[in-house]
Structures are given as C-alpha cells and as structure tokens.
Amino acid sequence: MLAEYATPLTFIALGAVFAYSFYAVLIAGQLSLGQAGFASVAAFSAATLAPSGDDVGDVPALLVAVVIGMAVGALAAVVLGLPTMHLRGVYLAIATLGFAEAVRVVLLNLEWTGGAQGLGVPRILTVGMAWTALAVVAYWFWRMGRSRYGRALEAIREDELAARSMGIDVGRHRLAAFVTAGAVAGLYGVLFAYYVRLIAPGDFDFSAAVEGLVTAVVGGSTMFLGPLLGSGFQTMVPEIQRAVGVEAGWIRPFLAGLLLLVVILFLPGGLASLIPRRTRMPSSVGGGEDGGTSHLAARRHPTPGETVVSLSGLGKEYGGVHAVRGVDLEIGSGEVVGLIGPNGAGKTTLVNMISGLVPPSSGSATVLGVPVGRTPVHRVAAAGVSRTFQHSKLFNRLSALENVLVGAHLVSRPTFLRRLLWLPSARRDERASLEHAARCLQRVGLGDLAGNRASSLSYGDQRRLEIARALASDPSLLILDEPAAGMNHVEAAGLSELIRSLARGGLTILFIEHNVGMVLETCTRVVVLDFGEVIASGTPEEIAANPAVIEAYLGTADEEPAAGSIAEGTLADPTGGGAHAMPPDTRTPDAVTNVDPGSAGTLPPPDTTPRSAT
C-alpha cells in the first residue's frame, strides 16, 4: 500500500520542505525568490563534497550531505541577505531572483557541476527519510509559531514600523528568517538530489522558484501546516486527474491552473485557513500580579521627578517646510503632558522624533538617556518608550491578545529554543506573558475580545487595543497620538480615567489630542504647538486662559474664516506654510505612513531609510 504511493508521497515531502523555505520568509513578510539558488548551491556542493555511500554507508553519507547542504544554504543566505535585507516587497523578490539566476549561470559554466548535462547523484533518500526530514522542519516551524521569536516575525509581516516601536530589532529578525529559509532550501536541494539521481542547474530555475512560492501561498503562509497542505495539493492534482481519467494533454495543466485560481479566490489565506486558529486565554488571569511578573524581564523606571524627555532646539524640515522648529521641552517622570494645536501644527512630527521614528534636522533630543535620531527605533523602545499611532497600526491578522503579546516583546523572555526542547520553563514564561497580556487587555476593557482578529474590532476598540499593546511593554514613557479619535464622550471619559490611573502608577504620558476638554481635564501640563513652534506651555488653567492659544484655535475676528479652514485642512494656508494646507495624513512624507509590508498589491518605493535605523 505504502510502497505503491511511495513516489508521490516522497515528492509531497520534498515539495513541502521547499515550500517551508518560502514560508520561513513569508511569515516575516518577505517575498524572496532566491531559495532555488540556495537549493542549487547546496545540492551541488553537497553532492560533490559528501563522502560516497559505498564508503561510509548510505545514511551517514546522506546526513553529511544534509549538514553540508544546510550550512552552504545558510551561508549563501547570509551573503545575499546582508546587502539586500533593507529591500522590501517586489524589490527584494527581484534582487533574490537575480541571485538565483546568477547562481544558475555560474553552475552551468563550471567544470565540476557537469554543466547543462548535470551531475549524477546516487539515490539514497527513501520515503521514510523524506518524511522524517519534513517532520523535523514542520516541528521547527510549529514550535516557532507561539514563541516570542515567531510572534515577532508575524508582527514584522503585519506592520514593520509598529513592530519596531514595540522594540523588535527588525533587521536582525528579518536576516534570521532569511537564513532559516536558506538552510531549509539547502536541505531541500540535498534531499532532491539524493532522490532524483541527476541534478542540473536547470532544475533550480525561475519556474522552480515560482512553484515553491505558489505551493507555500496556496497552502497558507500564516500557519505552519500550510506548506504541507500546499505540497499535497500541488502533487496530488496531476495524480488525481490521472486517476479520474482526464486524458493527457493540455486540459490537465488547464484544470490544475483553474483549481489553483479557485483556491486563491475563495481561500486567500491558503488551504491552512480551513483549519481554525484558536487563541489560548490563560485560565487564571486574575491570579495575582506577582505570580506572573517574576517570569517577565524586570525593567528599571526613572524615579519620580527625574527628567524623561529633554528637547533643545529640536526642528524638522521637509524640503524647505518647517514642520517643527526650535522646540525646547522638558518632561519629568510622572507628568501627564498634553500636546495640542491645530491640524498641521507639527504635533505628530514632534512625537515621531521623540519616539525615534523620524530623525530631527536640527537640535537634539534625549529620551530616557538615549540620544534619539541616532538610535534605532527598537533601542528607543527598549529604553522604555512606547507609543500608539495617529492611524492605528495594529497587526491586523493577529488576534487582539497576540497584538498585546507582541507589545510585551521587551518584557518577555525568548522562548523559541526552549520550546523546541519542551522545557517547562518556556511554558511558564509563555504563560506569564499571556497573563500579562490578558491583564493589559482587561485594563482597557477588551478582555472579552481577546480572541478576535484586530482588523475585526470596531474603531474605538482598535484605539484601545493600541493602548493595551503599548502598555504591555511596561514603558516609562507612554506616547498616545490622538487616542480618543473616534470615541464617543463616554468612551473618552473612560480613557481619561485610564490615563489618570496610569499616571498615578508613576507612568509618564505624552499625548496628542484634539478633544481639548479631555486634555484640560486629564493633563498636569499642556503644550500648545502652532506652525511647528511652541506658542504656550503651562497648567491646563493657564492654557485655557491664554489669548495666543485662543487665537491659534479660533483666529482673531478679522481672520476667522481663513484660520478656521486651515484647522480643517481644506484651504490653502495664507501664511505660505505649504505643509499646513495638506490633510494631516499626507503632509509629512516620513516613513511612518509609508511602510506597510503586510499590504499586498501595493508597490512600495525602495526603502531609503538609513541602515542604522534597521
């Protein structure tokens, strides 16, 4: 029975291993087509360098070849990854495709590879060995799924910038995913070579890469069983057609293509989306603060009154437009500072600079002892800065609880390697993170929605989820960018109460808000920004009475119509500050709104952010 189906079963296993090499990077939102090149280099090196099965026995020979192949594949991925890891989307795909093509041409023209006629390899691989290798690879990705590392990769896929703000070192994680892909592709190359008996550079060409990618996507690139399902599907379609009796010829590839189309149309998440994804809620959420926190990494918070943010002469210029200029500001620990001002006043640019997303063009800023602008975003986050975004930047395809778990990246411990070994300590750490995340969710009132996809939440709930995610990192400075936008007044009052209770716990909070009433009632200090400059700063009472603030918001009597329109962003600004005339979401050409690796079908520009920021 098994022997009769040994060949298709072996090819399912081989196809799945190759698809896993695509899954390894797709899960981190990277589109790479270089895996065929890795597999090719690995297969040829291993077949040439590994000892013959006659000398050392078949299985040891294959094992040595696998080790050589995976090492070569991983090494090739490092060599290719270092210069290309800052590329995104289609640009990375093209660069890696170029690499694979270069490998093919080089191998074609080398003596020892046998050129186009290929290299003979003994058949050692059996169906059992192929499935053993597949099981190991699948196990690896299964255990990765619910580890801190696996969640970080998913977060990068969903929203790279938000992931950075949660303290994830995106560059390192992306390279790690890429090297994993290289090693798995190398494994595939070796297994393939030791099964089909003859490898030629043409076996690892563009169409092979596309087939691997299609297999991974059809199976589903967000769930570890996806590549296996995809490979089963891709391998069985011709078998089934043969068995059903569809006559050989053009109709078969046509039907196979049609079936592929149907799967992609009706199951955009791949075949794996048929498998329900469950979210575990910790059973004992209310079970005391200390029980869980001992398994979380401790963070040092500044003592009350210590300076948290120190800005001097901070300015940002976009092509001659001064979005922010000459801002001097000190925020002490425990303060709740409200940042208000008309649309286009530079509030978001200012907090983007403070959180390290945008480097200042002039002046200097120190946040929690870190000089921002020269420090990567994830380091600023590691220093204790956590933030929400003006436009929600949630990890849309993850559940609410998982979003918050990613937020807890900095306070949870790495668990992937220990999960591979089933160490009980990994389980305890994971449970501690889960409980911590669940507490954060309950704190913002989303405890019941923990299992829901972030994208399925209402707008107000999404704003709250962002706050829960920001809180999960146990920050020293919390930056909220228009947290109450889209909330009704009851919700806004609840939010105000939450902010005050956080402040009572010693947290320093800086928040932008258009709801002036809420700001006045929540903050200990209010800073007013207009045309990029601080026009007033003081207690809520002082600000409410400040004539300059009233003018900025309402305009003087004779200027009223124009000023009111500026605030709504509908009219050209009479003062010539071009940026003020644009809607707030488009006027700052920074990376904040541009980078969205999770969005398919768009063509993002090549990333030009400096390497130091990755």
Next chain:
Amino acid sequence: MRATLSTAAVATAAVFVLASCGSEGEGSGSAASGDLAGEGSGDSCSIEAAVPIGAVLSLTGAAASYGESQQRGLDLAAAELAEKGGVTYDLRIEDDQTDPRQAITLFDQFVSDDVSLIIGPTLSNAAVQADPVAQDAGVPVLGISNTAAGITDIGDYVFRDSLTEQAVIPQTIAKATEEFGLQNVVVMYSNDDAFTESGYEAFAAALEDEGVGVAETITFSKSDTDFRALLTQAQASNPDALVVSALIEAAVPLVTQAREMGIDVPIIGGNGFNNPRLMADAGEAAEGVVVGAAWNSASENPENTAFLEAFEAEYGTQPDQFAAQAYAGLLLVDQAVRTNCAADHDSIKEALGGLENVPTVLGEFSIDENRDAVHPAVVQVVQDGAFAVLE
C-alpha cells in the same frame, strides 16, 4: 456569510475529489493480470490477454512539440498492430509535463501496474532519472528519443531505438568534410541545455578526429534570439563552415540572421535542426544547411514509403524524426514480443537484445551489445525547401 458558504463548498468538493481518488487508486493495478504467454511464433503468435505497454511522453511543457509527434507515431503503430491481430496491445500514453519528477512518478506507477514494457521518456535527462526505477523493478524500457550518452548504461533492461549524437554526428562531419573540404570552422552552441551541450561535445570530438581546425567556439543561451553580434565575431575568423548545436527555437533565427549578414558558407547543424520547422520558418535562408539525422525521410524502402503515406493520410502532415522513431519503436516491441510469443519482462528483454537486421522505417535495425540502436544514419542537406540526402 457568503464567504463562509463558498469556503465550505470548496472544502466539500475537495473532500469528494480526494475520496474519489482513493477509490480509483485501489481499482487500478490489476491491469496486467492475465496470461501473457501465447502460442505460435512470429506472425502466427497469439496471446490471449492484451499486452500492457506504458509510454511516458512530454505532451505539455517545454518539450511538448516532440512529445506530440511521438504520440502520433505511437498511435499510428498501435492502430496498425491492432489490425494485424494475434497480439493486442493496451497502450497507455501518459504526459510527464516535461518534468522529470512526473516522469519518475509515472515510471513508478507503470511498474506497480506491472506493464510489460515502458516506452520513453521523451527527454534524456528525464531518462537518467526515471529509467533506474524500471531497471530496479526489472521492467524493460525502450527509449525512442534519448540521444545522450550513457542512458543504456543505467542497466540491462534499458534499450533505445534512437541513435546517439555520438553515432550521428561523426558521420555528418565526415561527410561534410569530404563534400566541402573543410579545414577551418567556427563552432557555436547553447551551453545551458543538456541536449545541445552533449551535441557540442560530439561535434568537437568528430572535428578533431577529422583534423578540422576550430577557429573559435562561441556559446549562447537556448533562449537567445539575436545572434548578430556573435555571427559578426564568427565571420571575422573567415571559416569554411559554421557548426551549430542548438534547439530549433535558436536554429531558425541563427540561420536567418547568418544569411542576412552574407555568411553563405555551409551551416552544419546537430539533431536540433532536424525539424521541418527549419524550412517552414527560415525559408530561403535554410537552403544549404547540413543536418545529420537518424531517419532518412526521403528513404524509399517499402516500410518508409508506407509509413509516410499512412501518416499523411491520418494527420495531414509530414512526420518528423520523432514520429518515425516512435513508430519504429512500437513495431520493434511487437517484433520482440512475437519472437518468444511472450510478453513477460524477461522474455521481452531477451528478445529486444537479440533484434538483428529488422527492416524498419529507420532502415535495417539491430540492437548492439550495449543495448543501443544500430542502423544507417543519413546526412541531409536542405534543397528547394526539403531535406535531401547529401551526396
């Protein structure tokens, strides 16, 4: 809700398809049961059960044009054998999609279905990967288009009726040298294709044997279509002839552009040129191209005349070498089955190995001790839009 419904529908459909596959799979496998030994011998041989023959051809994918020709050749031969009677054949032609992995799978399936013999696969690289499956199981294989060296070294169950490049090309070079007095040539070949590269190796060896000097060796890719720069380079050596190993897709533009540029020395092509498309697509430019071939389409032996006529009547076009070799292949299998009047693996293997001087469309045909084909090759030249024997 709608999305959920359609998801459920697709899932259900998938389950049904998978289920039906399962039951189909169990049903097959008994095709070869029955008695495969018969009574009588030669033309009087009669075997009760149909002799199962599997054929693995590339009907879709890159090599589809070859596979389709082969399918026509096999179908024509099968129809003639059915008319003849005595032994009936259950010929099952399967498509490997020009994918060696499919070829391996199909060989495996034919082996487990216990066919008497497997014909194919179309391409040599697939043969290297798939033939060992049959060899290990003791099922004879007859290659009908594999020209690469070493295919029959896979084992004693592997035969072929296709002449290797190493058999045809030396004759081509010898004949051309004699005819044109070659002293100095330029060799061009695509180095990213197994077939054209092994053709090049055969050319290089043959040229050395004949003592013809190679002024330059120029490589290109099988996907190239503009050869003007390379031809200018070749022209500079002022060669007596261009020797080209390329597939037909590259051969047509290469020949056309060479003639456009005023290169009117003979062009000597490998087996890739051996295709009616050369004359159809290159037109005038193809005149004077010399091609070695395993099959003489102009041969006037009675088998060939009958084959040309039957093929033309059935399909309305002239056959090419692939069709001729496929047609000859199935008739040779029939010959082998009738020799011992038995269609079990070892009888066929033994009879195939003993084939000697069988009249076929390819000429007098024998199998040598290496299980390779032995029959006259022919050197052709394009004259008035058709292949003619170079004399």
